Amino acid sequence: MTLPPPPDALEACVVVPARDEEALVGACIAALAAQRDVERDAVEVILVLDRCTDATATRAREAALAGGVRLHVVDAPADGVGHARRHGMDLACARLFAAGRPHGLIATTDADSEPDPDWLRMQLDAVAAGARAIGGRVELGAAERAALPPAVVARRGAEARARLARVRADAPAGVPAEHHQFSGASLALTAATYAAIGGLEPREALEDEGLERLLRRHGVAVHRLGAVRVTTSGRLGGRARRGLAVDLRRSWWQAERTYAAWVRTGLFALASGIGAHTLLNGVVPGWLAMADASMLIAFSIFCFGAAIWRHLNPGPPPPVPQLAPIPRPVLITVNVFLALVSLAALIGIWFGLPIGAVAQIPPR
DSSP, rough: OOOOOTTTTTOOOEEEEEESOOOTTHHHHHHHHHHHHGGGGGGGEEESSSSOOOOOHHHHHHHHHTTOEEEEEOOOSSSSSHHHHHHHHHHHHEEEEEETTTTOOOEEEETEEETTTTHHHHHHHHHHHTEEEEEEOOOOOHHHHHHHHHHHHHHHHHHHHHHHHHHHHHOOOOOOOOOSBBBTTBBBHHHHHHTTTTTTOOOOOOOHHHHHHHHHHHOOEEEEEEEEEEEEEOSOSSSSSSSSHHHHHHHHHHSSHHHHHHHHHHHHHHHHHHHHHHHBTTTBBBHHHHHHHHHHHHHHHHHHHHHHHHHOOOOOOOOOSSOOOOOOHHHHHHHHHHHHHHHHHHHHHSSOOOOGGGGGGOOO
16 A cells, blocks of 8 residues: 655654554554644544454444544554564654655554653653653553552562563663563654664564663664553453563463362362372471471361462452353352361361261260
8 A cells, every 4th residue: 555645744653563453543543632732733643454354444434434533444464463563663663854844753652551641742852852762651541550459460570570670770870660561552753864764673473672672782762751651452362473462461361360270279289299199208207297298288278278269359340251161059069078078187187087986986
């Protein structure tokens, strides 16, 4: 597809890769159309379709028409968000050079994200002050952030603080490092810088991480500005194989022990306790073998109870599984039975008899 010549007043091209984003792309384009303190002829949006099978292009055109922003819709040359973003940024670079704007801005965001009204203005001002590459702050929407389990929020907060410390330690003097992010949902660089580093690396995903490494190799400092903000979707089922959705699912998995994990741990603890009682007798003092076995079997009882609690209190729903869930009564019954087996084993190692034989002990 051949695009029309760029306007002479062009200052910024915004690249938006999208794959089946008909539900969210309209809000993204509307947010770009509502940018403040930027002339309409100074901005255009390049929407790059990555194997879209829905009405993403139609919804985007409707939003662009309603908001009065210039929109170009093109197809990605290869599969994956990385290839889509690269294609759009290549086009943006060529258009800015054609308009005689080598220091014009190539900005990019995601189709499920909404930039703040001064997102472009803040970045154009930063370029005028000498910035060559800019990383914006990417935040989840308030409702989606509130829906995350506290453990996930705490884990992500700790990771962010650790990354920020590393970023600030590596940042050159005088280069702002107000947050830790350099994400495809909000990053920008000048056309001259993009051309000088050879453009975005051809990657299916994680192209933003590759770009940061490329900038570092060429000695280009990233200005991480807290006032450059984007609100993005916190969904767990993302379109890219890697990205924020994958990070959220990983944080969820790391923070929350699943039902299956508790059952598996309980079974291992039960088997370990019975085995320890059998194998350690005669090897270590009897009281030590008894204490070790008792502790392991008692822990198995805790695990089976925790499995029931996790099933009854799963938190906000994770991505919908493809397999039908096991009925709740079955899960509870199985775990109660396993807990009783553990209790029987605990009684058995203390009294030396199976629990069913206790009632048969003859009176003395």
